[in-house]
Amino acid sequence: MTAGNVRPDLDIPVRAAVRAAVAFAARTTPARLLAQIVLSAVAGLTPMVTALAGKHLFDQLAAGRNAAALTAGAVLAGAMLVAACLPAGQRYLGREMERRLSLRASDELYRAVTSTVGIARLENPAFHDRVRLARQSGGDTPAVVTDALIAVARCLITMFGLLTALAALSPLLAGALLAVCVPVVVCHLALSRRRAAAMWTVSPAERREVFFSGLLVDLQAAKEIRLFGLGGFLRGRILAGRRSADRQYRRIDRGELGVQILASALSAGAAAAATLWTVQSVAAGGLTIGDVSLLLVSVSGLTMVGGELATALALANRHALVYRHYLAVVREPVDVPEVRAPAVAVPGAGIELRDVWFRYTETGPWILRGVDLNIPVGRATALVGANGAGKSTLVKLLCRFYDPTRGSITWDGVDLRAIPPADLRDRITAVFQDYMEYDLSAGENIGIGDIGSIGDTDRIRTAAENAGIGDTVTGLPDSYDTILSRVFAAEPGSNGAQLSGGQWQRLAVARGMFRGDRELMILDEPSSGLDPAAEHDLHERLRGLRRGRTSLLISHRLGAVRDADHIVVLAGGRVAEQGDHESLLAAGGRYASLFQLQAGPYATAGLGDAP
Numbered sequence: 001m002t003a004g005n006v007r008p009d010l011d012i013p014v015r016a017a018v019r020a021a022v023a024f025a026a027r028t029t030p031a032r033l034l035a036q037i038v039l040s041a042v043a044g045l046t047p048m049v050t051a052l053a054g055k056h057l058f059d060q061l062a063a064g065r066n067a068a069a070l071t072a073g074a075v076l077a078g079a080m081l082v083a084a085c086l087p088a089g090q091r092y093l094g095r096e097m098e099r100r101l102s103l104r105a106s107d108e109l110y111r112a113v114t115s116t117v118g119i120a121r122l123e124n125p126a127f128h129d130r131v132r133l134a135r136q137s138g139g140d141t142p143a144v145v146t147d148a149l150i151a152v153a154r155c156l157i158t159m160f161g162l163l164t165a166l167a168a169l170s171p172l173l174a175g176a177l178l179a180v181c182v183p184v185v186v187c188h189l190a191l192s193r194r195r196a197a198a199m200w201t202v203s204p205a206e207r208r209e210v211f212f213s214g215l216l217v218d219l220q221a222a223k224e225i226r227l228f229g230l231g232g233f234l235r236g237r238i239l240a241g242r243r244s245a246d247r248q249y250r251r252i253d254r255g256e257l258g259v260q261i262l263a264s265a266l267s268a269g270a271a272a273a274a275t276l277w278t279v280q281s282v283a284a285g286g287l288t289i290g291d292v293s294l295l296l297v298s299v300s301g302l303t304m305v306g307g308e309l310a311t312a313l314a315l316a317n318r319h320a321l322v323y324r325h326y327l328a329v330v331r332e333p334v335d336v337p338e339v340r341a342p343a344v345a346v347p348g349a350g351i352e353l354r355d356v357w358f359r360y361t362e363t364g365p366w367i368l369r370g371v372d373l374n375i376p377v378g379r380a381t382a383l384v385g386a387n388g389a390g391k392s393t394l395v396k397l398l399c400r401f402y403d404p405t406r407g408s409i410t411w412d413g414v415d416l417r418a419i420p421p422a423d424l425r426d427r428i429t430a431v432f433q434d435y436m437e438y439d440l441s442a443g444e445n446i447g448i449g450d451i452g453s454i455g456d457t458d459r460i461r462t463a464a465e466n467a468g469i470g471d472t473v474t475g476l477p478d479s480y481d482t483i484l485s486r487v488f489a490a491e492p493g494s495n496g497a498q499l500s501g502g503q504w505q506r507l508a509v510a511r512g513m514f515r516g517d518r519e520l521m522i523l524d525e526p527s528s529g530l531d532p533a534a535e536h537d538l539h540e541r542l543r544g545l546r547r548g549r550t551s552l553l554i555s556h557r558l559g560a561v562r563d564a565d566h567i568v569v570l571a572g573g574r575v576a577e578q579g580d581h582e583s584l585l586a587a588g589g590r591y592a593s594l595f596q597l598q599a600g601p602y603a604t605a606g607l608g609d610a611p
């Protein structure tokens with residue numbers, strides 16, 4: 001299994017999921033859980049107290065014992081008052097528990113998601129489905145399952161109390177009423193399993209629906225959607241996803257309807273049989289008026305509580321089944337293994353790729369096919385090659401977002417897999433080709449490059465000036481405090497602004513510079529969005545910055561890489577050529593012909609050989 005694979009089957013038994021959910025609730029909010037249990041126990045006993053107090057009230061009244069009837073009446077009133085007030089208290093406690101559990105579950109879930117070392121897992125759609133279900137269930141399942149189990153206990157207490165009281169009058173009737181509950185419970189459990197399974201199977205359809213509906217309100221997508229008239233096409237995709245999910249849920253709802261009808265018919269039949277038996281017994285003179293009251297309260301209470309029991313069990317079962325996705329995410333084993341090979345450091349050896357082969361998936365095409373390469377310490381290395389040659393892929397391997405499929409990468413003699421990922425990344429600063437535009441202030445957009453120093457405004461200003469974006473930022477309404485967001489900038493009281501594509505790219509370069517003097521500086525197409533003057537200016541600045549440092553620059557503009565100490569041409573998944581600018585030109589290979597191609601227009605225009 002590769003790091004990106006997600007186990008399709010959840011091998012966590014549902015009982016273990018129930019235990020984990022309850023343990024989570026007990027750990028997170030023990031006092032509230034205890035209070036809920038006590039209140040539920042009281043709520044569970046109340047119907048029995050009500051039934052018995054009612055029986056006594058009628059019997060004492062019939063016997064003319066008014067004082068005793070008064071006492072029974074007071075007990076009955078008290079029980080009714082408790083029964084009326086309890087639900088509000090339980091609801092309040094329940095919501096408070098839910099808030100606390102949800103907060104902690106979110107923390108654990110996002111901690112698990114962000115602690116994955118590589119990024120392959122994030123490319124797996126099944127992982128996204130699992131996280132979506134985990135987000136839904138992680139927060140509320142511990143509360144729901146605990147509440148449902150408490151409800152089950154309360155129902156059992158109530159049933160036991162009512163059945164005991166009823167059995168004193170007719171054990172047969174008590175047994176028959178109990179037997180009616182069994183098929184109802186079994187059917188509800190089966191349905192809850194089907195519903196939980198459907199939540200997983202409809203996930204891809206729901207994921208597509210969420211994606212396409214997100215596009216409809218996405219500012220970046222808005223231009224093409226309008227110009228190309230894609231509204232109807234996207235709405236069609238959304239509705240197709242919705243219809244497919246609806247079909248599956250409709251089947252389950254029909255099943256649920258059948259079970260509800262069956263349960264109601266069984267309950268009604270049992271109640272009718274009990275009433276008939278009561279009428280016959282009264283006619284035969286075998287029951288007091290108190291007995292009749294007890295019978296009526298017990299039968300209606302039992303049929304009601306039997307339904308509640310089935311619903312609570314099914315609810316706990318369904319939530320526990322879905323909760324397994326949450327458990328799977330938070331318990332997911334580490335995605336890239338740590339190699340405990342004896343590490344013999346060779347200081348100054350630089351970064352060495354030896355016969356590195358890589359493909360993104362087990363069956364996908366090879367992107368790198370035996371790359372041998374040295375990135376020397378203190379020298380500027382440049383990597384060039386056609387689109388799709390694997391340049392950015394190589395950068396991802398250097399940062400250990402993926403491990404080579406075959407071969408090895410060492411840094412000063414130590415295999416990257418033997419270096420703790422956080423330590424490895426601490427040694428690198430990078431400007432990625434697909435850099436981020438954060439909805440944060442301009443200062444924060446730079447400061448997050450070295451999160452521990454985000455408050456160091458002087459360094460932030462220096463980085464911005466070095467990247468040539470300082471004047472642009474100080475010209476913003478709130479200078480470095482200006483929020484750069486299309487979404488938040490329009491909020492009342494927010495003095496936000498929007499940057500152009502090239503300005504955003506310079507901000508990303510400033511972020512990389514703010515990270516400071518790391519051992520390796522990676523610049524993957526840092527000027528692709530800049531105008532020629534800005535590009536020239538940026539490369540001049542970078543040239544000074546790269547001098548004497550270990551750096552790797554990727555660029556299609558060969559004029560920007562010509563003064564690198566070492567230029568590497570990647571083609572066909574291998575290093576096709578390497579050397580300095582002069583030697584590569586002299587060799588007359590790929591680099592030379594590409595350089596001539598780019599220099600052509602300049603040469604024709606008499607501008608020398610600079611591309």
Ligand SMILES: Nc1ncnc2c1ncn2[C@@H]1O[C@H](COP(=O)(O)OP(=O)(O)OP(=O)(O)O)[C@@H](O)[C@H]1O
Pocket residue numbers: 123360367385386387388389390391392393394433
């Ligand atoms: N996450 C991924 N999953 C599967 N294939 C990928 C992934 N990322 C890149 N590829 C494939 O790997 C190949 C190399 O991509 P890469 O981005 O490394 O090329 P590049 O040399 O940086 O190209 P460019 O000059 O266009 O930026 C491409 O064919 C691409 O489709």
